[in-house]
Amino acid sequence: MSVKQAAKLWNISDRRVRVLCSEGKIPGIIKEGRAYKIPIGALKPVDERTFKGKNIPAEYEDLFKRIDSKKAELEKRRPLTKGELERLRDEFLIEFTYNSNAIEGSTLTLRETAMVLEGLTIDKKPLKEHLEAVGHKDAFEYIQELVSERVVLSEKIIKDIHSLVLIDRPQDRGVYRRLPVRIVGAKVDPPQPYLVESKIEELVKRYNSLDNKAHIIEKVARFHLDFEGIHTFIDGNGRTGRLILNLEIMKYGYPPISVKFTDRKKYYDCFHEYSEKCNASKMILMVAKYIEEEIDRYMLMLS
Known part of the structure; x- marks a missing residue:
């Protein structure tokens, strides 16, 4: 043209x-x-003005600009009907619940996850896995409510999300761990239990203070790395962290993402790289890649 x-x-x-x-x-x-x-x-x-005043490393600048250009184009397309939005949400929720729980060891297949979310019971599958799927669904629906209200991330929200995720462990829901833990293969252990609360307070405060200085993709990827490094709860940290990640990018108008079970090694490598070398780029690029793929998928449907 x-x-x-x-x-x-x-x-x-x-x-x-x-x-x-x-x-x-x-x-x-x-x-x-x-x-x-x-x-x-x-x-x-x-528009270059959208990046004015932001501290964006040169290595991500072109990538973030491309993603934000696609996002702006997507927002101009015809709005989806309520029925279309609900169908997309339901399809994503099944995939997200399956992948997030599978990364943590669930044996439910994608189809079985869909059946459980419809209220069916899968023969020979543990009750724990059924509850994990239902809890994850409830947690995602909760963050959707938070997105519509544009709430600021807080300790209470983190605990609320975890309480929904850990539906099968009532005694541990929303409770900071009280035992020391080790991450197999990591050189640095998570902080001692008595430090967890102060570490989370500091992390949330730092995250919220960066609101107008860092691009949300970099900001949320770094938060995810730091949150998982604290190992806040005795169980459910990964699922809670990925829900928080989606809460924050959705508040900025990006589509939610699902870290694929098949990408779990790459995902774990991101944490290893950060723990060993303080290099967050792998996670930033992984989150950006997933966001761009989701935007492309929506654009294709609306073309």
Whole structure:
């Protein structure tokens, strides 16, 4: 398409489109003399002003801009009907519950998880796994309510999410661990029990103070690494952490993500890299990849 066509599509001036082309902000353009040819379907580059005042490392800048451009384009597409939204939510919830619980050792298959969430009982499968699936579903529905209310993350919310996740362990629900723990293969052990509360308080305070300085993708990925490193609860930390991750990205308009059971080694490698080298990039890139894939999936459905 021409510069004029792109300007009309993106609701910006011809001059602005030419500047974006000359600065290489639009992939795939062809220059013929003084004229530019822009690929049909090219996304409007994200407004640089949205990054003003933010501390975004150069290694993530292009990635975050691409994702935010896709997100802006998605938000312009026709709104989904209530029925379409509910179907997408239900399909995601089944996949998310299956993957998150499978990472922690559940033997329910994807199909069995769907059946359990419909209220059926799977023969020869432990009651514990049935309760874990139901608890995870309740926790996800709870964070959806929090997203609509735009609540600020707090210790209470973390404990509430954990209480729903650990439906099968009433004595441990929402209770910070009281025993020391070790993570197999890690060089650094989680903090001693008496330090857990202060560590969580500090983490939540630091996270909320970064609200306008870091991009949410980097911010939430780092929070996830630190939260899991504290090993806040005696059980259910992984599921709780992944729910918190989705709570925060959904508040910013991104679709929820499901860390795949098949990607669990890559997922664990992210924690290993952070623990051994204080390098958060693997987790940041993994979260970003999942978000971009979900946006692409929604865009394809609406095209």
